[in-house]
Structures are given as C-alpha cells and as structure tokens.
Amino acid sequence: MIAVKRSKQSVLRTNNSVDLFLTVIRVVSLIVIALGLLLFFIEQIRGTALNGDAPLTGGAIRGLFVTGVSQGAMYGLIALGYSMVYGVLGFINFAHGEVFMAGAMSAWITSNILFDNGMWEGGFSFIIALLIVLLVAIVVSTLATILIERIAYRPRRESPRLIPLITSIVVSFFMQNAVLGLFGPASKTLPAPPSWMSDSYTFLEIEGTKILVMVIAAISMAGLWVFVERTKTGKAMRAVAEDKEIAALMGIDVNRTIVTTFAVGGAMAGVAGVLWGLLFRGVSSQTGFLPGIKAFTAAVIGGVGNLGGSMAGGLILGVAESVGPLLILKPMTIPAVSQLKDAVAFAVLVLVLLFKPTGLFGERLASEDRA
Amino acid sequence: MSDRTPLLEFKEINTHYGAVHILKDVNLAIYPGELVCLLGGNASGKSTTLKTLLGMVKPTSGDVILDGEVVNEKPISYRVERGVTMVPENRRLFKRLSVKENLELGAYLRTDKAKIAEDLERIYDMFPRVKERLSQRAGTLSGGEQQMVAMGRALMSSPRVLLMDEPSMGLAPALVETNFELIQQIHAEGVAIFMVEQNANMALSIADRGWVLQTGKVVLDDTADALLQNPELRASYLGEAESH
Ligand SMILES: Nc1ncnc2c1ncn2[C@@H]1O[C@H](COP(=O)(O)OP(=O)(O)O)[C@@H](O)[C@H]1O
Ligand SMILES: [Mg+2]
Numbered sequence: 001m002i003a004v005k006r007s008k009q010s011v012l013r014t015n016n017s018v019d020l021f022l023t024v025i026r027v028v029s030l031i032v033i034a035l036g037l038l039l040f041f042i043e044q045i046r047g048t049a050l051n052g053d054a055p056l057t058g059g060a061i062r063g064l065f066v067t068g069v070s071q072g073a074m075y076g077l078i079a080l081g082y083s084m085v086y087g088v089l090g091f092i093n094f095a096h097g098e099v100f101m102a103g104a105m106s107a108w109i110t111s112n113i114l115f116d117n118g119m120w121e122g123g124f125s126f127i128i129a130l131l132i133v134l135l136v137a138i139v140v141s142t143l144a145t146i147l148i149e150r151i152a153y154r155p156r157r158e159s160p161r162l163i164p165l166i167t168s169i170v171v172s173f174f175m176q177n178a179v180l181g182l183f184g185p186a187s188k189t190l191p192a193p194p195s196w197m198s199d200s201y202t203f204l205e206i207e208g209t210k211i212l213v214m215v216i217a218a219i220s221m222a223g224l225w226v227f228v229e230r231t232k233t234g235k236a237m238r239a240v241a242e243d244k245e246i247a248a249l250m251g252i253d254v255n256r257t258i259v260t261t262f263a264v265g266g267a268m269a270g271v272a273g274v275l276w277g278l279l280f281r282g283v284s285s286q287t288g289f290l291p292g293i294k295a296f297t298a299a300v301i302g303g304v305g306n307l308g309g310s311m312a313g314g315l316i317l318g319v320a321e322s323v324g325p326l327l328i329l330k331p332m333t334i335p336a337v338s339q340l341k342d343a344v345a346f347a348v349l350v351l352v353l354l355f356k357p358t359g360l361f362g363e364r365l366a367s368e369d370r371a
Numbered sequence: 372m373s374d375r376t377p378l379l380e381f382k383e384i385n386t387h388y389g390a391v392h393i394l395k396d397v398n399l400a401i402y403p404g405e406l407v408c409l410l411g412g413n414a415s416g417k418s419t420t421l422k423t424l425l426g427m428v429k430p431t432s433g434d435v436i437l438d439g440e441v442v443n444e445k446p447i448s449y450r451v452e453r454g455v456t457m458v459p460e461n462r463r464l465f466k467r468l469s470v471k472e473n474l475e476l477g478a479y480l481r482t483d484k485a486k487i488a489e490d491l492e493r494i495y496d497m498f499p500r501v502k503e504r505l506s507q508r509a510g511t512l513s514g515g516e517q518q519m520v521a522m523g524r525a526l527m528s529s530p531r532v533l534l535m536d537e538p539s540m541g542l543a544p545a546l547v548e549t550n551f552e553l554i555q556q557i558h559a560e561g562v563a564i565f566m567v568e569q570n571a572n573m574a575l576s577i578a579d580r581g582w583v584l585q586t587g588k589v590v591l592d593d594t595a596d597a598l599l600q601n602p603e604l605r606a607s608y609l610g611e612a613e614s615h
Contacts, residue, residue, distance in 0.1 A: 232479075235468070235472055235475065235476060236476075236479070238465070238467070238468055238472075239465050239468065239476055242465045242466065242467055242468070243463060243465060245427065245459075245463075246459060246463045246465070247465075247476075248427065248447050248448075249425065249427065249447060249451070249456075249457060249459065250451070250476045250477065250479045250480075250524075250528075251447065251448040251451040251452065251479045251480035251528070252448075252476075252479055253448070
C-alpha cells in the first residue's frame with residue numbers, strides 16, 4: 001500500500017530519507033542506461049569498442065531484437081495466465097511455470113511420435129504435425145491447470161491469499177518432481193525441424209522458426225483478446241474478476257468462470273510450451289522454472305491483472321534481456337555480458353517498479369487482500 | 372391480499388454469520404406488484420434480509436419461498452431467472468466494464484435476444500444520459516449516473532420484484548427525490564419493489580406497507596400510513612434529530 005500511495009506523488013519529490021534513497025537509485029539507474037547507450041553509439045561511430053573489440057554489426061543487433069521479440073512473445077503468453085488468475089482470485093499461481101513445462105514435455109513426446117511417423121518434415125505435413133503438437137499441448141496444460149485448481153486451490157478459496165500462494169509453490173515442486181520421476185533428469189530433445197525452418201526470410205532475414213513462433217503467439221493472443229473482450233464468457237470473466245458477489249447476483253456461475261479462467265491461462269501456457277520446444281528444442285523437469293519466473297516478472301512489469309500489459313511486459317522483457325547485455329553492458333566493458341541475460345531481465349523489473357510501482361499499465365488495486 | 376400467493380416470502384427465517392445470530396424468526400411476504408419497504412437502524416439486518424431472499428446468504432433455519440416453492444437450496448441464478456433481482460447497496464457497478472457491458476450483464480441469464488434489445492432501448496429511453504455514455508467505463512460516471520446504470524442493470528433481468536438496498540444512499544439531496552420518482556415509475560410498470568431505506572419518511576410516503584427491523588427481529592409490520600402515524604417509529608426513525 002505504501003508503494004501504491006507513493007505513485008500518486010511526483011517521482012522526483014523527496015519527502016523523507018526513503019524517498020531520497022529511491023530518487024538516488026532512479027537517477028543512478030538512468031545514468032547507467034544512458035552511459036551504456038552513449039558508449040554504444042560511440043563505439044558504433046568509432047568502429048571499435050573501448051576495449052578494442054569490433055562493435056556489433058547491424059545484422060547482429062537485428063538478430064538480437066528478433067530473438068528478443070520471439071522469446072518475449074513466449075513470456076507474454078505465459079504471463080497471461082499469471083495475470084488472469086491474479087485478476088480473478090488475487091494470488092500468484094506459482095505452479096503456472098510447471099503448467100507451461102507440462103505443455104513443453106507433451107510437445108517433446110508428440111513431436112517425436114510424429115517424427116517417427118515421418119510427419120515432422122516437408123511443408124504441409126510439418127504444419128499439420130505442428131498443429132497436432134499444439135493441440136495436444138493445449139489439452140495437457142489445460143487439464144493440468146484445471147486439476148490443480150480443483151485439487152489445490154478451490155478448497156482454499158476462502159483462506160487468506162497467502163495460503164493458495166504457498167500452496168501453488170508446493171504444487172510447483174510436486175509437478176517438477178513428478179516429471180523428474182516419470183521421465184528422469186536428462187534433457188529431452190525435440191526432433192530437428194525441416195531445413196526450411198532454419199532458413200532466413202524477408203528483408204529482416206528472420207529465421208523461419210522465429211517467424212513461426214511470432215505468428216503462433218500473435219494468433220493466440222488475438223484469439224484470447226477476442227475471447228475476453230467479445231464473448232459472453234469473457235465478459236463474465238471480467239465481471240468475476242471485479243466483484244464475485246455481484247457477478248453471482250447477475251446469475252453468473254462464479255465457480256465455472258474461475259475454472260474457465262484457469263483453463264484459458266493453461267491453454268496459453270501450453271502454446272508457450274510448444275514455442276519453447278521450437279526455439280530451444282531441449283525440455284526437462286526444470287524447464288518451467290526460469291521462464292515461469294520471467295513471465296511472472298513480465299506480468300508485474302505490465303501491471304499484473306492487465307492482459308494487454310502482460311503481453312507488452314513479455315515483449316519488453318524478452319527484448320531487454322536479449323538486447324540489453326550487448327547494447328548497454330558490453331560497451332561499458334563489463335566482461336561476460338552474455339551471462340547476464342537473466343540479471344538484466346530482473347533489473348528491468350526493478351527499474352519499472354522504481355518508476356511505476358503498479359507496473360507500466362497497472363491500475364491501483366482495490367484494497368482487497370491480495371498476495 | 373391474503374388470498375393471493377406471495378411472490379416472495381420468509382417463513383421463520385434465521386440467519387447467522389458464523390456464530391453471530393443476525394435474523395431472528397423473520398416472517399415477511401411480498402405480493403406481486405406491491406411497493407413495500409423495510410426500515411431499521413444500522414446493522415439491524417436489512418441487507419442480510421435482502422441477501423437471504425436472493426440466496427447470497429443461506430438461512431440457518433426457516434424457508435425462503437418463491438411463488439409458493441421453497442427455494443432455500445436453489446442457487447441465486449434460479450431466483451434471478453424467475454424474476455427476483457437486486458440493486459445492491461452502493462450500486463456496485465462493474466467499474467472497469469463499460470456501461471453497455473454492465474447493462475448486458477443484467478440480462479446474463481436471458482436468451483431472448485429480440486426482447487433483450489427491446490428492453491435495452493426502453494432503458495435508454497428511461498435514462499437518455501446513460502445512452503450517451505455506453506462505451507464509457509462505469510467507474511467514470513457520476514454518482515447519479517451510476518445509480519441509473521445500477522437500476523438499468525437490474526431491470527435488464529426483466530424482474531417481477533426488485534430488491535433495493537438503500538437506493539438513496541450517497542446521492543446528492545436533489546437526486547434523492549428524482550430517484551424516488553424513478554422507483555415509483557418502475558413500480559407503475561408492474562414491478563414489485565422491496566426497498567430498504569434509512570430515509571423512512573420518504574420511503575413510507577410512496578410505499579404500500581412496511582416492516583421495521585430491530586437487531587434482526589421484526590418489531591413492526593403494518594401499512595405505510597399506519598407506520599407514518601406510529602408514535603414509536605416517529606420517535607426513533609422519523610424524528611428530525613435522528614439520522615442514521
Ligand atoms: N459477511 C458478513 N460476515 C459477518 N458479519 C456480517 C457480514 N455482513 C454483515 N454482517 C454483520 O451483520 C449485521 C447486520 O448487517 P446488515 O444486514 O448489513 O445490516 P444493515 O443492512 O441493516 O445495516 C451487522 O452487525 C454486520 O456487521
Ligand atoms: Mg445495509
């Protein structure tokens with residue numbers, strides 16, 4: 001609440017030592033970013049970096065952006081699930097990363113079966129195969145999340161919000177270990193996609209895989225938007241998110257609407273799981289952890305509870321972690337910047353919250369208990 | 372009146388929140404087309420009465436009867452489908468949804484599309500101000516406009532009885548009167564009204580009958596005229612010094 005109240009005041013006003021401290025951090029972080037960018041431009045103009053290395057080429061920079069956007073789209077899809085459940089029940093479902101992992105695991109299994117049957121190649125047959133993989137992943141993740149809601153969260157619906165939050169962490173560990181026990185610790189590999197997928201296309205020279213990832217993500221997000229904004233069920237979902245008692249007074253079945261919300265979030269995570277498989281091809285029981293945390297971060301950056309914000313947050317995070325290390329940190333001659341991808345991702349979160357505690361597109365939340 | 376079946380009825384209703392006993396052996400009956408009111412001080416159980424009628428709160432004993440059928444175990448939607456609805460305390464619009472969406476949600480359980488469109492037009496006629504603001508978020512409306520949308524939303528369920536929880540609360544004094552006129556207008560169209568009010572004088576002046584609730588017990592049950600004359604009530608609720 002304190003943070004929320006502060007957002008009403010000017011960012012640069014200093015009332016007390018805490019505000020002064022925050023202001024100093026805000027200014028320092030802006031200076032670091034500005035300095036990094038300045039050095040980047042200098043090295044581009046000079047043709048050498050400060051430490052004598054060759055500067056990034058235009059093609060490399062473009063590649064970083066494309067990678068960022070495609071991974072960011074995946075984060076955005078996962079982030080939607082955090083956001084929707086938070087909107088409706090007011091807690092962060094930390095098992096959502098594992099729902100994503102379940103989708104990715106199913107993609108590994110389905111794609112290998114299709115590969116064995118010779119469908120994971122060619123043009124048309126590969127697209128059909130991919131659609132089957134997507135469908136299976138959506139079903140698996142949706143069922144997983146519906147089961148979790150029914151078994152773990154519904155009995156705790158009336159408890160303080162911290163209880164389902166902690167329950168979700170437990171579910172997350174349970175799922176990781178269940179998958180570990182079932183499939184072992186070794187990373188599983190999806191079969192290589194047909195060669196046309198790794199070719200580059202358009203004047204931007206984007207890799208086929210990444211085009212496909214972006215297209216699938218865009219279609220999913222558009223579909224979700226239509227569902228939430230244009231259908232009766234979507235309207236009911238938004239009503240339940242705002243006021244369950246009055247939603248019930250309208251005759252809305254609140255329980256069923258909550259299940260639908262989980263299911264839709266799960267479906268998006270399933271799609272994201274397939275995208276992960278396409279981008280990285282390696283899947284294990286640990287796959288859900290970091291992307292899950294990053295998607296949660298993306299949701300907070302965008303303003304948790306706000307669906308457009310979650311998608312935008314995902315893209316911002318994806319681009320920032322891809323571009324940031326080489327564009328801002330490397331020119332300052334910081335060593336081994338490519339290791340700092342994750343640190344940059346979370347630094348973006350800190351930065352956004354420093355300037356806008358409710359997230360970029362967030363609104364002040366009602367004073368209900370939320371965790 | 373007693374030869375007709377009440378639309379909505381309480382028989383010996385007791386309601387608890389946890390261990391706290393709120394409604395105590397409450398009996399009441401609302402007949403089709405009536406305008407009745409429920410008076411009582413703060414925390415006397417007025418809102419709980421409305422919520423129990425709708426099924427938002429379950430009674431611990433006694434029967435809620437709708438058209439002669441015991442509906443204790445039926446969900447809210449069952450009653451809404453049969454023409455019971457409420458304008459809740461403080462209006463409680465879906466503030467982040469558009470005005471249009473709020474109205475549409477009122478008709479959530481209805482499937483008669485043509486009739487819904489017709490009712491929507493009727494509400495636009497009733498509240499031209501609302502029609503101008505259909506795409507606006509409901510939370511951005513003024514208090515008076517929100518009251519119109521709340522009434523419109525309730526009417527969109529095509530109710531036979533409208534429960535109203537303190538409809539004049541939080542309205543500017545000038546609007547309170549308009550609001551009462553509106554309630555009379557809705558009543559004139561044949562909708563029964565069951566109104567909870569702190570504004571006892573005004574409520575009784577338009578009502579047929581009324582009940583007075585005191586710490587969960589019905590202490591007075593009479594015609595509106597008789598209640599207006601009741602010395603006890605005049606002292607506690609109608610006196611100018613008293614305000615709740
Ligand atoms: N959900 C609830 N849980 C526990 N107590 C409640 C709840 N709602 C109301 N109460 C209590 O029940 C009593 C009656 O409340 P209510 O019916 O709202 O009174 P009124 O509408 O007449 O002011 C009050 O003491 C109130 O604090
Ligand atoms: Mg009340």
